[in-house]
Amino acid sequence: MLAITTKAWDARFKREGKIFEEPHEDLPLVVASLREKGARIVLDLGSGSGRHLVFLAKNGFSVFGLDNSRAGIDIAEKWLKSEWLSADLCMQEMTEELPYEDNFFDAVISVQVMHHARADVIKKIIKELERVLKKGGIIFITVPKERNQGKEFMQIEPRTFVPLDGPEKGLPHHYFTRGELRKFFGSFSITDIHLDSNDHYCLSGFKG
Numbered sequence: 001m002l003a004i005t006t007k008a009w010d011a012r013f014k015r016e017g018k019i020f021e022e023p024h025e026d027l028p029l030v031v032a033s034l035r036e037k038g039a040r041i042v043l044d045l046g047s048g049s050g051r052h053l054v055f056l057a058k059n060g061f062s063v064f065g066l067d068n069s070r071a072g073i074d075i076a077e078k079w080l081k082s083e084w085l086s087a088d089l090c091m092q093e094m095t096e097e098l099p100y101e102d103n104f105f106d107a108v109i110s111v112q113v114m115h116h117a118r119a120d121v122i123k124k125i126i127k128e129l130e131r132v133l134k135k136g137g138i139i140f141i142t143v144p145k146e147r148n149q150g151k152e153f154m155q156i157e158p159r160t161f162v163p164l165d166g167p168e169k170g171l172p173h174h175y176f177t178r179g180e181l182r183k184f185f186g187s188f189s190i191t192d193i194h195l196d197s198n199d200h201y202c203l204s205g206f207k208g
């Protein structure tokens with residue numbers, strides 16, 4: 001039987017610790033663009049073990065992180081503390097209403113997180129991001145292009161797969177096309193979509 005979970009990363013962080021140490025390759029450019037636009041308050045949706053929280057806090061932003069992994073949040077908290085930095089962290093499902101007021105953030109980043117749901121749920125998450133972002137607020141989102149998890153998998157809807165083995169067993173993975181990304185984020189003004197060196201789509205834009 002197919003057991004779907006949203007918590008596969010919790011076990012990974014418990015087992016493997018930080019996993020990611022360096023920020024995504026585009027983050028220096030993202031930070032430059034945030035500075036240029038005068039952004040101050042930034043949400044990292046699916047903040048994991050904290051590499052972007054640390055990077056953003058070091059760069060002087062007021063940083064919020066949300067993730068459903070207790071282990072990830074704990075590692076991030078320790079990491080921030082060890083560098084004399086801080087962030088407002090929340091352990092929660094990204095699929096629930098986000099615990100922030102309307103028009104609160106200047107920017108939301110989310111690296112390799114939003115594909116972990118079915119298409120209709122992803123659409124709901126995008127609506128929530130729109131709600132919590134200020135007008136003109138910036139988004140930087142990355143998602144994988146190609147199926148990259150599990151030798152065995154089950155397809156549960158068009159372009160959504162659940163690996164039946166490997167470290168992300170049971171966790172849904174939706175694989176976007178460029179056109180679908182444009183459609184899903186259609187309420188935003190998209191300024192760029194490109195592929196990074198890992199063949200992940202990187203979408204930049206702002207709330208118009």
Ligand SMILES: C[S@@+](CC[C@H](N)C(=O)[O-])C[C@H]1O[C@@H](n2cnc3c(N)ncnc32)[C@H](O)[C@@H]1O
Binds near residue numbers: 020045069113
């Ligand atoms: C590939 S990791 C990326 C972590 C982080 N963004 C980074 O780049 O280092 C995916 C992250 O998404 C989180 N995640 C997956 N499903 C989630 C959900 N339903 N709600 C909140 N976080 C989720 C995982 O716990 C994990 O931290």
